[in-house]
Amino acid sequence: MPWGERRSLLSGTNDVTVSILSKIRQSDKNGYWFVLPYVLFFLAFVAYPLCFSIILVFHRWNIVTPMEWVGLKNFQRLVADPLFLKSITNTLTFLLIHIPLQILVALVFALLLNSKVRLRGFFRALFFLPVVVSGVAVTILWQQLYSYDYGVLNGLLHAIGLPSIPWLIDPAWAMPSIAIMATWKNVGIYIVLFLVGLQNIPSELYEAASLDGATPSKQFRHITLPMLNPTVILIVVLSTIGGFSLFIEPYVLTGGGPMQSTLSGMLYIYNQAFYFNHMGYAATLGFVFALVILLVVIIQRRVIETEAT
């Protein structure tokens, strides 16, 4: 640190204040007017809730009676809460099926669309359709498709001589069923992302490789897949955030059952807040879930990036 700067720090904040003030004086005042609405918005709907959440996690509160300070009790309860643990493992189950399935399906359709086919726009638009439709409508629809006795899916299984699957009735099947439905709904985005990724691969790479005698399957493994790595990271991260935000699907489809097997984090927060009025505990759950999400996403990025190199 240069001497002058250290002196100004030592001699109190006067010099610093003066220099900031002079900077502000030279600033374009229009800038401040233009950003003022967002600053107010940020203070009200981002900064205030963030600070309030840190207060809430140390309190018990049912909105009606005054807040009660409970120290770390919310966290102690959370660590020992079997339903919190269940909601985490449920989310992991969801992600374990949803992410690989989504990448596989999206990659297959993107590769198909990337070859010289007619009606590419038509197919792309069709695959994308579930993305724009409301999740509630999709869930109502799939509830019928998954119906054990009358559902179309079990009807198909029967037609090819397979037994019915207890899609939403069996605790072991319920979360995978939601993961399959979510894949059907979201995969359109990822098909488009993979298509963009595929089109960004320079064709010289393939030309050079085929001159060197690399087979198409080798080209795929050593050119296509590595070049698609950024897209894969993106899909993994977006799907993970989506998985942790899962709410309307279990809310409408199963209500979190059977036997809490589809209780998602968001659904659990919602239940704590609006069925039991445990605002402090609900805020604690939200706080911890947010930390878990950040942690998981950071780890995922690290792992995928190091594996690629």
Place this chain on the structure above:
Amino acid sequence: MRTAITYLLLVIGAVMFAYPFLWMLAGSMKPEMEIAGMGLFSSNFNLTSYQQVFTKIPIGRAFVNSLIVSFSATASVVFFGSMVGYALAKLRFAGSNLLYIVILFTMMIPFQIVLIPQYLLMVKLGWTDTYLALVAPTMMSALSIVMFRQFFLSIPSALLDAARIDGCSEPRILFSIVWPLARPVMITVAILTFMASWNEVLWPLMVVRERSLMTMPQIVTLFTIGGEAESQLGSLLAAATLLSLPVIVAYGFFQRYFIESMASTGLKG
């Protein structure tokens, strides 16, 4: 041979994505007894299920509510987003870098952490069961600001300086020079905001209990899980069809914009 397999797989995919919607549409018009089948046709198509939906829930009103909420959120996000984005990209003022960092930080916060406090804020302000609660927290978005800023950086400053020399005020520069240039990014931000707002269910479920204020996905959700549908498959499918139809129609017209917009955020996220 290879192209034949390609087309075969694509057609299977097309059926996979289209058939459920067609089944839903057909089921909403079939008599209750025939819905369970896999077929898409019936000689007894009728609109009884739709009549039931309209008599049991105020779905017309909910449609209007959704329009009001989504249009105000979209207009506001585009207006303020472009304003802040412009200031960050083209105006020099102390603290602009700090603000930009704060905005990027905002985008990284998982919404789970602010959800309950935001709801309690609505309660404190007495905004629950008003349009304000539905619209206010979505009136601006960090992502839109970032997208606008990114786009405005590509506009040559010389163009703006010329206007300034001619005595153009900054608001006029924004509205009459920058806005017309920004149509692509405006369409993207508008579609993203509108879709997110139109399909949002969790937040309305939290802040609105008054039936006349409910949004369309919200009222269909409560219709489904609240027992009002009395397990009549037909009316459930009719409600789901009514809910998806406006978006599917809009998508039919502006399909290319929808896909490009939604893919572009993924690429930046």
